[in-house]
Amino acid sequence: xxxxxxxxxxxxxxxxxxxxxxxxxxxxxxxxxxxxxxxxxxxxxxxxxxxxxxxxxxxxxxxxxxxxxxxxxxxxxxxxxxxxxxxxxxxxxxxxxxxxxxxxxxxxxxxxxxxxxxxxxxxxxxxxxxxxxxxxxxxxxxxxxxxxxxxxxxxxxxxxxxxxxxxxxxxxxxxxxxxxxxxxxxxxxxxxxxxx
Amino acid sequence: xxxxxxxxxxxxxxxxxxxxxxxxxxxxxxxxxxxxxxxxxxxxxxxxxxxxxxxxxxxxxxxxxxxxxxxxxxxxxxxxxxxxxxxxxxxxxxxxxxxxxxxxxxxxxxxxxxxxxxxxxxxxxxxxxxxxxxxxxxxxxxxxxxxxxxxxxxxxxxxxxxxxxxxxxxxxxxxxxxxxxxxxxxxxxxxxxxxx
Numbered sequence: 001x002x003x004x005x006x007x008x009x010x011x012x013x014x015x016x017x018x019x020x021x022x023x024x025x026x027x028x029x030x031x032x033x034x035x036x037x038x039x040x041x042x043x044x045x046x047x048x049x050x051x052x053x054x055x056x057x058x059x060x061x062x063x064x065x066x067x068x069x070x071x072x073x074x075x076x077x078x079x080x081x082x083x084x085x086x087x088x089x090x091x092x093x094x095x096x097x098x099x100x101x102x103x104x105x106x107x108x109x110x111x112x113x114x115x116x117x118x119x120x121x122x123x124x125x126x127x128x129x130x131x132x133x134x135x136x137x138x139x140x141x142x143x144x145x146x147x148x149x150x151x152x153x154x155x156x157x158x159x160x161x162x163x164x165x166x167x168x169x170x171x172x173x174x175x176x177x178x179x180x181x182x183x184x185x186x187x188x189x190x191x192x193x194x195x196x
Numbered sequence: 197x198x199x200x201x202x203x204x205x206x207x208x209x210x211x212x213x214x215x216x217x218x219x220x221x222x223x224x225x226x227x228x229x230x231x232x233x234x235x236x237x238x239x240x241x242x243x244x245x246x247x248x249x250x251x252x253x254x255x256x257x258x259x260x261x262x263x264x265x266x267x268x269x270x271x272x273x274x275x276x277x278x279x280x281x282x283x284x285x286x287x288x289x290x291x292x293x294x295x296x297x298x299x300x301x302x303x304x305x306x307x308x309x310x311x312x313x314x315x316x317x318x319x320x321x322x323x324x325x326x327x328x329x330x331x332x333x334x335x336x337x338x339x340x341x342x343x344x345x346x347x348x349x350x351x352x353x354x355x356x357x358x359x360x361x362x363x364x365x366x367x368x369x370x371x372x373x374x375x376x377x378x379x380x381x382x383x384x385x386x387x388x389x390x391x392x
Contacts, residue, residue, distance in 0.1 A: 024309075027224065027307070111223070113220075113221065113222065114223050114226070151379060153375055153380075154379050156361070156376075157357045157376070157383055159360075160357050160359070160360025160363070162356075164355075164357070164359055168352045176349070179349055180353070183347060183349045183350045183353060184349075186387075187383065190386040190392070196392040
């Protein structure tokens with residue numbers, strides 16, 4: 001069993017957050033390990049004590065948030081019984097995570113092609129897992145006749161609407177985030193309801 | 197007045213297309229000028245006869261397609277008189293361009309932060325110009341009472357839905373593109389209509 005001291009855990013956290021901000025601003029390939037060291041105020045040796053490689057950081061960023069979204073989504077499905085309420089909470093949590101971790105999610109949505117081999121496979125599997133939960137909710141609603149028959153294209157469109165918000169969402173404006181949640185959730189419900 | 201011979205124009209075209217495919221696959225910063233030379237089969241000297249720099253290519257890719265979308269959108273607004281018909285054609289053209297030039301549009305939507313200074317400003321201005329046409333259509337429909345009062349957030353959400361399709365659209369499957377056009381346009385109309 002490995003023990004992680006608090007300072008170790010928080011150093012790693014700080015490295016990941018700083019790297020995410022740099023990757024989001026300049027693009028993953030434009031940022032070198034030395035840029036990360038400088039921004040986080042650690043020597044190269046100390047940095048490599050916490051992480052194995054730059055790609056390791058990228059996988060952590062992408063993997064962390066897709067896992068978190070998966071956990072939240074599973075909780076939603078367990079705690080809400082109505083498909084409409086489930087959709088609303090899925091949308092709210094998704095936008096909330098994007099707004100509160102804008103740099104990380106920008107990297108998550110924009111840099112997946114920079115991951116190679118198994119790392120890319122693992123992150124794509126987390127994406128697919130998350131999207132499957134949305135699909136299951138839409139299928140459950142279709143089964144009861146509340147929602148239109150399930151369409152993968154419609155789901156892709158609706159999810160893209162939330163995902164792409166990493167471009168325009170303003171974490172410093174809570175009122176805008178709340179308004180966006182209401183507007184986007186409203187679009188989703190109108191799009192999937194069998195009877196308007 | 198400059199004269200461009202056909203072979204010059206087509207060489208430049210070929211450089212841009214090849215570079216777009218490489219940038220889309222690996223990310224702009226991961227691709228070197230030598231990679232582009234190799235893929236397009238030109239020496240560095242000949243390449244630099246057609247383009248000034250790698251960033252020049254990136255600006256061409258992003259600028260070309262945003263300009264094209266602007267031209268198509270202005271044509272739509274001139275030729276269609278009804279806001280609903282305008283929206284449907286805007287959506288159809290947007291998805292068509294994304295599907296037929298997937299690599300270029302992937303670069304366009306994902307690499308804007310890799311452009312610097314005035315280049316970035318110019319491309320962002322083209323984006324804003326294009327989005328203004330959609331906004332004007334939504335405002336015109338709101339004025340006649342056909343559409344809900346204009347909301348910038350709603351527009352951002354709906355455009356993001358089309359933009360993000362660069363991730364999942366399959367240019368090799370025309371039936372899927374047609375189905376996606378119908379599905380996404382349907383979501384837009386449901387989202388903006390004042391009366392369902």
